[in-house]
Amino acid sequence: MQNDAIAEEQDHLDRLHDVIRSQSDLEERRSELALRAFDGDDDSSFSERDALVAHHRQRMVELRSSSYGLLFGLLERETDERHHIGRIGLRDPESGDQLLLDWRAPASRPFYTATPLRPEGLRLRRRIGTAGRRVTEVHDEVLDTTMLSDDEPSGIGESGALLAALGRARTKHMADIVDTIQAEQDAIIRAPLPGTLLVQGGPGTGKTAVALHRAAYLLYEHRERLMRSVVLIVGPNSTFLDYISRVLPSLGETAVVLVTPATLVPGLDAHAEDSLEAAELKGRLRMADVVARAVRERQVPLDEPVTIRIAGDGPLRVTPGVLRRIKAGIERSGTPHNEAKLRFDRAVLTHLIGLEAKRDGFEPRTGEDADERRQELSEEPEVEELLDTMWPILEPAEIIDRLFTDPELLARVAPDHTEEERRLLLREPVVGTDGAGETDWAARLTPGDIALVDEAAELIGEDQRPELERQRRAAYERRHDVEYARSVLEMIGDISIDDEAQDDDYLRSAQDLADRQTVEDDRSPAERAASDRTWVYGHVIIDEAQELTPMLLRAVLRRGPNRSMTLVGDINQQSTSATRSSWQELLGPQLPRWTEELLTVNYRTPEQIMALADPVRLELDPDSPAPVSIRRGEEEPVQLTVEPAALAPTAVRAAVDAITAHAGIAGVIAPRALLAEIDTLLADAGADRARVWTGTARESKGLEFDSVVLVQPDALGGTGHAALSLRYVALTRATQRLTVVDSSS
Numbered sequence: 001m002q003n004d005a006i007a008e009e010q011d012h013l014d015r016l017h018d019v020i021r022s023q024s025d026l027e028e029r030r031s032e033l034a035l036r037a038f039d040g041d042d043d044s045s046f047s048e049r050d051a052l053v054a055h056h057r058q059r060m061v062e063l064r065s066s067s068y069g070l071l072f073g074l075l076e077r078e079t080d081e082r083h084h085i086g087r088i089g090l091r092d093p094e095s096g097d098q099l100l101l102d103w104r105a106p107a108s109r110p111f112y113t114a115t116p117l118r119p120e121g122l123r124l125r126r127r128i129g130t131a132g133r134r135v136t137e138v139h140d141e142v143l144d145t146t147m148l149s150d151d152e153p154s155g156i157g158e159s160g161a162l163l164a165a166l167g168r169a170r171t172k173h174m175a176d177i178v179d180t181i182q183a184e185q186d187a188i189i190r191a192p193l194p195g196t197l198l199v200q201g202g203p204g205t206g207k208t209a210v211a212l213h214r215a216a217y218l219l220y221e222h223r224e225r226l227m228r229s230v231v232l233i234v235g236p237n238s239t240f241l242d243y244i245s246r247v248l249p250s251l252g253e254t255a256v257v258l259v260t261p262a263t264l265v266p267g268l269d270a271h272a273e274d275s276l277e278a279a280e281l282k283g284r285l286r287m288a289d290v291v292a293r294a295v296r297e298r299q300v301p302l303d304e305p306v307t308i309r310i311a312g313d314g315p316l317r318v319t320p321g322v323l324r325r326i327k328a329g330i331e332r333s334g335t336p337h338n339e340a341k342l343r344f345d346r347a348v349l350t351h352l353i354g355l356e357a358k359r360d361g362f363e364p365r366t367g368e369d370a371d372e373r374r375q376e377l378s379e380e381p382e383v384e385e386l387l388d389t390m391w392p393i394l395e396p397a398e399i400i401d402r403l404f405t406d407p408e409l410l411a412r413v414a415p416d417h418t419e420e421e422r423r424l425l426l427r428e429p430v431v432g433t434d435g436a437g438e439t440d441w442a443a444r445l446t447p448g449d450i451a452l453v454d455e456a457a458e459l460i461g462e463d464q465r466p467e468l469e470r471q472r473r474a475a476y477e478r479r480h481d482v483e484y485a486r487s488v489l490e491m492i493g494d495i496s497i498d499d500e501a502q503d504d505d506y507l508r509s510a511q512d513l514a515d516r517q518t519v520e521d522d523r524s525p526a527e528r529a530a531s532d533r534t535w536v537y538g539h540v541i542i543d544e545a546q547e548l549t550p551m552l553l554r555a556v557l558r559r560g561p562n563r564s565m566t567l568v569g570d571i572n573q574q575s576t577s578a579t580r581s582s583w584q585e586l587l588g589p590q591l592p593r594w595t596e597e598l599l600t601v602n603y604r605t606p607e608q609i610m611a612l613a614d615p616v617r618l619e620l621d622p623d624s625p626a627p628v629s630i631r632r633g634e635e636e637p638v639q640l641t642v643e644p645a646a647l648a649p650t651a652v653r654a655a656v657d658a659i660t661a662h663a664g665i666a667g668v669i670a671p672r673a674l675l676a677e678i679d680t681l682l683a684d685a686g687a688d689r690a691r692v693w694t695g696t697a698r699e700s701k702g703l704e705f706d707s708v709v710l711v712q713p714d715a716l717g718g719t720g721h722a723a724l725s726l727r728y729v730a731l732t733r734a735t736q737r738l739t740v741v742d743s744s745s
């Protein structure tokens with residue numbers, strides 16, 4: 001019976017793979033054809049062509065990336081219909097029959113949510129296990145209980161498939177869970193797009209998994225909109241992003257941008273570290289006023305008369321009154337500083353033309369004549385230098401660096417901070433004391449600075465000149481390309497240029513040819529979003545949301561002004577030094593409304609390990625619900641007490657033993673001070689570093705390992721609530737076994 005079912009599903013899987021192969025080849029041919037067969041003659045045809053090519057390529061990638069674990073379920077409905085469920089939707093190219101339903105399609109939903117009590121029109125649910133292209137097992141779950149004989153249990157298979165997935169050895173990358181999504185998770189994944197959804201859940205309850213599958217679901221359900229506007233995912237650090245990086249591509253989704261607090265502003269990647277106290281102070285909302293004052297200080301006061309002398313001509317004198325009037329006009333219009341640069345320059349140049357005319361006794365130039373003169377004047381080095389002195393383009397990151405390296409500036413713009421707070425905010429080296437170059441600011445930036453850089457950038461605006469220059473150059477290159485194409489066409493004698501009509505044709509052909517050679521902005525929406533600080537995303541997902549500082553939340557909210565967002569986190573795993581004990585306290589001041597969902601089952605950590613972590617949870621918040629472990633582990637946690645000098649050697653031995661005796665990966669979580677010694681000892685022991693991760697408790701956030709070796713749980717960093725929370729995080733990273741190594745002192 002089981003064998004018949006396996007053979008039946010194997011036939012279906014073979015058929016699916018045949019269809020995938022022929023369909024993906026077809027999509028590849030279609031995208032090539034779309035590229036070649038284009039015969040339009042205007043810009044809109046080009047963008048249509050690009051959209052078509054992108055569509056075929058996307059489908060090809062989706063098809064090719066879905067072949068692993070393609071098929072995993074079958075629904076048999078009371079209506080006798082049978083539907084196979086898998087990673088993507090597939091139809092028979094000839095008959096049009098639905099061969100496979102996408103797991104995200106509404107009709108697939110009962111696969112995740114039906115129960116014998118609420119069968120949702122299902123008679124039977126089959127879970128299909130595969131290894132590569134081979135069907136290895138099937139589990140049938142009868143939902144119409146009248147079909148069961150007395151000794152036949154219902155519900156076989158479901159927990160089996162889930163437990164098998166949970167018991168599997170881990171790799172360095174998170175895997176998707178499409179085949180075993182649980183009902184409480186499914187409800188969150190398929191929640192509507194608009195509005196803000198907050199998911200609170202204890203350790204291992206699948207918050208990250210759910211957030212990523214929600215991204216995939218939303219990209220499926222609202223494809224048109226979100227492929228264009230892109231989904232933003234904010235994670236706590238780059239190790240975490242690397243850990244989750246395979247999930248969405250494995251689901252065929254690419255219209256996402258992943259950032260951390262350190263990389264939120266395009267072009268920056270903050271590597272320096274703040275003390276916990278400095279990070280906390282930088283995260284407070286009142287820093288917005290400090291940044292605004294720092295920006296204002298940099299907008300140079302224009303109170304000196306300026307004299308410009310252009311080679312060979314008499315001097316031109318610009319009075320402070322004129323400059324003040326220009327500045328006031330710009331301020332009235334509300335244009336941010338950097339964006340107003342072009343306007344300021346133009347106004348000063350126009351004034352100079354007027355002064356020239358007066359000096360030389362001519363009528364002031366107008367129209368194109370004036371444009372030409374403005375261009376000439378702006379190219380004069382003295383004029384250029386003066387314009388840049390009077391209205392410099394400001395660099396937001398440099399302003400923030402200066403704020404924390406110049407004590408006098410900080411005192412001026414942060415008068416409401418105490419002296420102690422200012423001392424905590426200042427970093428070494430202080431400007432002028434060690435001769436550090438001002439351009440070293442990039443190396444001194446911390447993740448906590450980045451939200452402030454974003455704040456400054458928002459006030460200063462973007463420098464429009466590079467984009468104008470790009471457009472100017474593109475126009476120039478295009479003119480050049482048309483000329484070149486014209487000469488090519490003439491050479492090959494394609495077109496004669498005897499009369500005007502033919503000349504038109506000729507020019508159009510040349511333009512076509514040139515257009516085919518010119519690479520326009522052919523970046524995907526995700527690539528464009530990733531390089532544009534002001535991009536408005538269609539949906540924003542924040543993982544480890546409990547770590548948001550108010551300033552970071554403010555910066556992220558700018559990227560999702562429509563508030564279509566999913567925040568997932570655990571308030572008990574908050575390790576900032578400012579303990580905001582509730583979501584209301586953390587989000588309330590900036591987010592008026594959200595819907596909250598709770599995840600209650602811990603899929604990662606076995607019961608015995610959770611029992612060890614539970615006293616820490618109670619200490620953090622006795623009212624928080626304890627996540628229920630879905631399974632008991634095979635091994636009890638081990639606790640070792642050793643002399644301080646033996647901490648690192650003992651931990652290394654435990655890690656090496658774990659990877660020798662068991663499959664999967666081990667994580668050594670230790671105080672920072674011990675990590676160098678642990679890494680050296682691991683190297684001495686010849687440990688396979690691809691299978692042993694080492695890091696601090698903070699760095700282990702969001703990660704998991706088959707075996708965890710936790711060193712000195714009381715000294716993992718932070719004080720008070722933050723220290724407790726880090727211990728809670730570290731204790732809950734293991735999927736199978738935990739060894740705690742502590743010192744006797």
Ligand SMILES: Nc1ncnc2c1ncn2[C@@H]1O[C@H](COP(=O)(O)OP(=O)(O)OP(=O)(O)O)[C@@H](O)[C@H]1O
Pocket residue numbers: 162165166175176177180181182185201202203204205206207208209210570573603604701702703704732
């Ligand atoms: N329905 C499921 N089927 C299979 N595996 C699951 C399921 N839900 C969660 N898991 C697995 O459980 C583990 C924990 O999930 P995840 O990392 O998403 O939890 P989390 O709530 O983000 O944890 P933490 O807050 O502790 O970092 C992962 O290995 C994930 O793949």
